[in-house]
Amino acid sequence: MNQPAEIQPPAGDEPKVGLAQSSPTVGTFRERDGVLEWSGRQETVRIEPWGPDAVRVRARLGGPILEGLPGALLDEPPATGSTIKMEGGRGTLTVGSLTVEVDAEGLIRFLRTDDGSELLSEARAHFWWPGPRLYTAVGNGYHRLEQRFAAYDDEKLFGLGQHQHGRLDQKGLVLDLVQRNAEVGIPVLTSSRGYTLLWNNPAIGRVELAGNGTRWVADSARQLDYWITAGAPADAQRHYSAVTGRTPMLPQWAAGFWQCKLRYRTQDELLAVAREYKRRGLPIDVIVCDFFHWTHLGDWKFDLKEWPDPAEMVRELEELGIKLVVSVWPSVSPLSENHELMEQRGYFIGTQYGPMAHADWPDKEVASTVQVSFYDATNPEARDFLWSRVKRNYLEPYGITAFWLDACEPELKPGFQENLRYWAGPGLEVGNSYPAENSRTFYEGLRATGEEEIITLNRSAWAGSQRYGAALWSGDIGTDFATLRSQIAAGLNTALSGIPWWNTDIGGFHGGDPDDPAYREVMVRWFQFGALSPLMRLHGFRDPGMPLGPDMTGGPNEVWSYGEEAGAIMERYLRLRERLKPYVLKVMREAHEEGLPVMRPLFLEFPEDQATWTVDDAYLFGADLLVAPVLTAGATARTTYLPAGATWTDAWTGETYEGGTTVTVDAPLDRIPLFLRDGARLPVVE
DSSP states (O other): OOOOOBOOOOSSSOOEEEEOOSSSSOOEEEEETTEEEEEETTEEEEEEEOSTTEEEEEEEESSSOBOSOOOSSOSSOOOOOOEEEEETTEEEEEETTEEEEEOTTOOEEEEETTTOOEEEEBOOSSSSSOOSEEEEEEETTEEEEEEEEOOOTTOOEEEEEEOSSOOSSOTTOEEEESOBTTBEEEEEEEETTSEEEEEOOOOSEEEEEETTEEEEEEEEESSEEEEEEESOHHHHHHHHHHHHOOOOOOOGGGGSEEEOOSOOOSHHHHHHHHHHHHHTTOOOOEEEEOTTOBSSTTTOSBOTTTSSOHHHHHHHHHHTTOEEEEEOOSEEOTTSTTHHHHHHHTOBOEESSSOSOOEEEOOTTOSSOEEEEEBOTTSHHHHHHHHHHHIIIIIHHHOOOEEEETTTTTOOSSOOGGGEEETTEEHHHHGGGHHHHHHHHHHHHHHHTTOOOOOEEESOOOTTGGGGTEEEEOOSOOOSHHHHHHHHHHHHHHHTTTOOOEEOOBTOSBOOOTTOHHHHHHHHHHHHHHHTSSSEEEOOBOSSOOOSSTTOOOSOOSGGGGHHHHHHHHHHHHHHHHHHHHHHHHHHHHHHHHOOOSEEOHHHHOTTOGGGGGOOSOEEETTTEEEOOOOSTTOOEEEEEEOTTSEEEETTTOOEEESSEEEEEEOOTTOOOEEEETTOOOOOOO
């Protein structure tokens, strides 16, 4: 692996140098090409403009700043002007509305340029030692890194990816920075104080949002690296997406209804479901061919015993107006035809100790599980190899261009990242970037074939995943009202983490009896929420289930599987989604062009209304539609807050309310409360 090059002084003029004179511990400031550097006590801190109203901060102990380390930021930031001053023992760098102040001892404060008020400040752990940045050696130039910031009593904190704790405001929580099924670590944080911060480091670690300080921790890395911007949440989303990459435009076919279950075992079974949707006249845009459709895990091709004519299947689905999505896992069984070659070429994630086997998993033609390996998505040659097989076995013969990227955390058993050795670096240093690099495999592969409509469905993500056309779903979750409620916060925090394409398994994943009246109520309410989610996808492992293995499937999971009353309501919301498609695509274009999320917390549009910062059970779908899902069993009414600064019209009844009020509206089983902003016209009612 190539080692990153150290920064060298540019040719030409020598950098401007100033001494910090106001402290017994004297640091040195340097200005070079619009960049401010402070050095002292063997540490170098580099602060540089990185887009409008934003800077990037890097710090390293024992040498100059390293370039080329793994991270989420694009290689070149948007051009922006800045000014630097070095006087009075301080250095300041101003980029638009953000001013960065560094004192003589290297302590950094971030200020609003217009009034000098503090947005965020580093904080020392102790007046003597340690300071705001702590480097604890772990060997070979790596350190356990800690970055401390001050805490503010009135601050609310959002983002950080997708979690199942059910909290929108995450102040007071400790969150692991690691990828797990249903727990997605994306280290970008939006504050009610008017800043957004990206911890630009894919290392395994954690973030502590405590009452006595905020602390970011990387268990093993070579230098500190973070990015910060000033501005209201919507502006911050624009700035963040400009430096990490914006999502492509959502393909039109992906804006409709996706049908799947665990799992359709044969070509005949899948086609029978597709035909039945069309026979009933129900809208459907996508159907999914899930796992175990393959010969062996890691062959990445259909088992022709169960899928005898994929070309004919794709042809018929196209005639029905249905897109086929196929599941591709990043793991490779020792029985796979690709295993030996990939091992010889070094395409698997390596291990520090023991064999290159990362999980146990069932495979065909064996009675027990086998030890599978994950391909190394950080290795460009491994990405090219996997794509060559997907292209050869799915795209070229059948024209399949849409893929479900399951288990892409990667799903390790056990999850010992410290034992992994990636092409890009040790597991502890780079492990969180894996899902983004996996989606990159498919994005770059499809682009190379000329494909422009690209979307993959991913179970995990990292900062920047959105630029590779990655949609995220909330993983293998429960099937009750409590789990449904927690998805609102999960989706909104994902949206504030730069991932606009998000969805859940409608009805949840683990179980659910289609014949149980109580579960039918959960399904109806979840289906309503799904119809007003960025992507609408029905999935789950319904009762009666079967043991994990190549023969497994779950119970029926189609719209008509839930009885006459529930089925009729679900059909109604299928048709609502179909009517809203033009609006969905309009909002998706805003995500593509401006970086604004589709599913928005109320404060994104109404930051001046302080009440909106505490609403965690309702959201805006785009700018014009407020959605208040019903989240409790037996409810027939719903109370929700309507933001000040707009008038709101009940989309079902036409009654109008002034913003800044809490209203209670009827919510019988067939109705999810919806409110239109300032006279917006959307075809909610048929």
